[in-house]
Every structure is written in structure tokens, then in C-alpha cells.
Amino acid sequence: xxxxxxxxxxxxxxxxxxxxxxxxxxxxxxxxxxxxxxxxxxxxxxxxxxxxxxxxxxxxxxxxxxxxxxxxxxxxxxxxxxxxxxxxxxxxxxxxxxxxxx
Amino acid sequence: xxxxxxxxxxxxxxxxxxxxxxxxxxxxxxxxxxxxxxxxxxxxxxxxxxxxxxxxxxxxxxxxxxxxxxxxxxxxxxxxxxxxxxxxxxxxxxxxxxxxxxxxxxxxxxxxxxxxxxx
Amino acid sequence: xxxxxxxxxxxxxxxxxxxxxxxxxxxxxxxxxxxxxxxxxxxxxxxxxxxxxxxxxxxxxxxxxxxxxxxxxxxxxxxxxxxxxxxxxxxxxxxxxxxxxxxxxxxxxxxxxxxxxxxxxxxxxxxxxxxxxxxxxxxxxxxxxxxxxxxxxxxxxxxxxxxxxxxxxxxxxxxxxxxxxxxxxxxxxxxxx
Numbered sequence: 322x323x324x325x326x327x328x329x330x331x332x333x334x335x336x337x338x339x340x341x342x343x344x345x346x347x348x349x350x351x352x353x354x355x356x357x358x359x360x361x362x363x364x365x366x367x368x369x370x371x372x373x374x375x376x377x378x379x380x381x382x383x384x385x386x387x388x389x390x391x392x393x394x395x396x397x398x399x400x401x402x403x404x405x406x407x408x409x410x411x412x413x414x415x416x417x418x419x420x421x422x423x
Numbered sequence: 424x425x426x427x428x429x430x431x432x433x434x435x436x437x438x439x440x441x442x443x444x445x446x447x448x449x450x451x452x453x454x455x456x457x458x459x460x461x462x463x464x465x466x467x468x469x470x471x472x473x474x475x476x477x478x479x480x481x482x483x484x485x486x487x488x489x490x491x492x493x494x495x496x497x498x499x500x501x502x503x504x505x506x507x508x509x510x511x512x513x514x515x516x517x518x519x520x521x522x523x524x525x526x527x528x529x530x531x532x533x534x535x536x537x538x539x540x541x542x
Numbered sequence: 543x544x545x546x547x548x549x550x551x552x553x554x555x556x557x558x559x560x561x562x563x564x565x566x567x568x569x570x571x572x573x574x575x576x577x578x579x580x581x582x583x584x585x586x587x588x589x590x591x592x593x594x595x596x597x598x599x600x601x602x603x604x605x606x607x608x609x610x611x612x613x614x615x616x617x618x619x620x621x622x623x624x625x626x627x628x629x630x631x632x633x634x635x636x637x638x639x640x641x642x643x644x645x646x647x648x649x650x651x652x653x654x655x656x657x658x659x660x661x662x663x664x665x666x667x668x669x670x671x672x673x674x675x676x677x678x679x680x681x682x683x684x685x686x687x688x689x690x691x692x693x694x695x696x697x698x699x700x701x702x703x704x705x706x707x708x709x710x711x712x713x714x715x716x717x718x719x720x721x722x723x724x725x726x727x728x729x730x731x732x733x734x735x
Contacts, residue, residue, distance in 0.1 A: 323548060333644075346629075357583075389606070392606070394707075397708045398712050496605055502685075504688060529710050533717075536717070538717035
């Protein structure tokens with residue numbers, strides 16, 4: 322039997338990897354992929370807590386389901402923004418998109 | 424779902440990995456290797472290849488992928504709803520109709536705007 | 543922890559998830575990173591299955607691997623080759639420090655709770671009990687609650703509105719038919735670029 326804290330440890334590791342990716346990548350698509358990793362870590366946590374804490378209740382599963390929906394919408398709009406930025410600036414490197422920077 | 428059903432799924436994945444891997448590895452190990460310049464070229468219907476493999480695709484493909492993603496997400500709600508259909512009343516049917524209609528409105532709008540037209 | 547079939551499967555799946563997750567943020571080729579992302583998401587799907595949430599595992603495979611990862615690969619193919627690098631920026635050392643500190647904080651929070659979060663009445667051990675008996679795992683219950691006004695009817699309908707907005711907004715942003723349309727041209731873009 323796998324105790325709950327091991328799932329939480331895996332989720333924390335995945336979230337840290339995603340955090341590193343978000344902070345250290347230059348390519349906007351790579352940053353979006355790291356965000357997907359972080360969302361997955363959150364989903365592992367939600368499902369693990371649902372399973373060990375309140376399996377009679379559907380809250381955890383439904384919450385994870387809506388995270389999927391939001392992740393799909395976020396990826397769709399985020400990638401569309403990246404493609405639009407590429408059209409205007411001919412670059413998907415986030416440092417190059419500094420029009421609003423002081 | 425009992426443990427036996429998961430074993431079947433595991434068997435399925437094991438077979439799915441083995442079926443393509445064994446011919447590739449066996450071909451590498453058993454086949455004779457006498458390469459020359461023409462043999463090493465990329466095979467593309469027998470014609471000589473033109474340009475780089477990693478070409479840039481048109482942005483229009485993205486719109487179709489987008490429509491696919493949205494209706495794929497719709498499926499995750501449609502599926503449990505269909506499982507419970509016999510227990511649900513007319514109101515649930517109405518709710519799902521609203522859900523699907525909103526997405527159809529989005530599809531029709533993008534279509535009418537010309538985003539799905541291929542130039 | 544006793545070595546059971548479940549713990550072995552758990553260790554394999556978490557190694558798959560974390561290992562390919564690391565490769566996502568370290569591989570030089572962005573396209574390879576996207577493929578490793580799919581592998582990592584597949585490991586998460588396996589963890590869902592191990593937590594007796596087969597529907598979520600199914601959704602993970604169809605929506606995340608089948609749709610979102612494909613969308614990401616599309617976006618990579620739509621940007622030209624020169625930008626397809628997965629290079630790190632100048633602050634990557636700081637990023638390592640932040641990630642390690644975050645992980646250390648998480649571990650320090652978890653360590654004192656290890657005994658509390660250990661064995662429970664509801665074990666995830668699927669070989670001992672039939673998960674169909676566990677209340678709340680039935681797909682029909684999920685469908686019922688999803689359209690029940692007392693439960694999740696509102697978020698269910700709002701999700702539809704969100705998807706509608708995402709589809710319209712993203713399609714209009716990307717579609718060249720609209721981007722080149724003089725009526726929708728705002729006129730404030732950089733004409734020099």
C-alpha cells in the first residue's frame with residue numbers, strides 16, 4: 322500500500338520541475354509546457370487527497386475534471402497568443418517581447 | 424475495475440510496445456549493412472527530397488486543432504452524462520443541450536468569420 | 543513500506559513522470575521536450591489509475607495527451623526552425639535555487655505529517671478491495687451530480703461558456719483570414735517590423 326505522503330512528494334517534485342521550467346526557459350512554448358507540468362502536479366494532489374480523505378465524495382474528481390477544462394482553454398488561448406506574437410515580432414523568445422517593459 | 428482488468432491493460436501496453444520494437448531491433452541485428460550514398464538518402468515516394476524536413480506549417484492548421492480540442496473536452500462531460508442518462512430527467516437533457524449549443528454557436532461563429540476556410 | 547505489486551507500479555510510474563518531466567525542462571530540442579511532456583502526462587495517467595480514478599486516467603489520455611499535447615506540437619511546428627530551441631535564459635541558476643527551495647519547503651511540511659498521512663482506512667490498494675464498492679467512484683454518480691443544480695450544474699455550464707470563449711478568441715487570433723482583414727486591422731501595429 323502506498324501512503325498518501327508519497328503521492329504528495331511526487332506532486333511536489335513535479336511542481337518544482339515545472340517551476341524551474343517556467344523561470345528558466347527562453348521559449349514561450351516551453352514555458353507553457355512547464356505550466357502544464359505544474360497543473361498536472363496539482364491534479365495528482367487533488368486526486369490523491371480525494372482518494373485518501375473523502376472517497377465517498379466526488380468533489381476531488383470533479384475539481385480535477387474542471388482543471389482539465391481550464392488547462393485546455395489555457396493551452397488553446399496561450400498558444401494562439403504565442404502564434405500571434407510570432408507574427409508581429411518574428412520571435413517566440415520571451416525576452417524579445419519587451420514592448421511594455423520600462 | 425478489478426486488478427485483473429488492469430492486468431489486461433498492462434498486457435495491452437506491453438504488446439503495443441513489443442510489436443513495433445521487435446521488428447526494428449531484429450532488422451538492426453540481422454540485416455546486412457552495406458550503405459552507400461543513395462541508400463542513405465531520405466525516402467520520399469521515390470523522388471528526390473526538396474528542402475528541410477522541419478518546415479514551418481501554416482497557421483490555419485492550428486484552428487482545426489483548436490476545434491478538435493474544444494470538442495474533445497466536451498466529450499469528458501458528455502461521457503458521464505450519457506452513463507447516467509437513464510436516471511436523469513428532462514432537465515438534464517435541457518442542460519446538456521445548452522452546453523452543446525454554446526459550443527456549436529462558437530463553431531458556427533468561427534466558420535462564418537471565415538476562420539475555417541482554406542485558402 | 544512493504545514491497546507489493548502496487549508499490550512497484552507506483553515507483554515505476556513516478557520515476558517515469560518525474561524523469562520525463564525533468565527531460566521536458568532540460569532537453570535542448572523543443573520538439574523532443576514536447577514528446578517527453580506526453581510521456582510525463584502518461585505517467586500521471588497511470589498514477590490516476592493507481593488511485594482508482596479510471597475515468598480521470600481516461601480523460602488524461604484523451605484530453606491531455608490526445609488534445610493539449612497535440613496542440614503544443616502544432617504550435618511548435620507553426621513557429622520556424624530557428625526559434626525551436628529549448629535554451630535556458632540568464633537567470634537559470636536562480637531558477638534552480640527557487641525550485642530546490644520550494645521542494646525543500648514542501649518536504650519540510652510533509653515530513654512531520656508522514657505518520658498522519660500514512661496508512662488509512664481507505665487504502666488505495668486495488669488488489670484488496672473492489673473499487674466499485676468504494677462510494678463515489680461510479681461514473682454514473684459523476685454524471686448525475688454534474689447536472690444536478692445542488693452540485694455542479696453552474697460550473698458545468700460555465701465550463702461551456704469558457705470553452706466557447708476560448709474557441710472564438712483563439713480562432714480569431716490565429717486565423718489569417720481575419721488577421722489580414724482590413725476591417726479588423728487596428729492600425730497600431732509596428733509597420734517597421
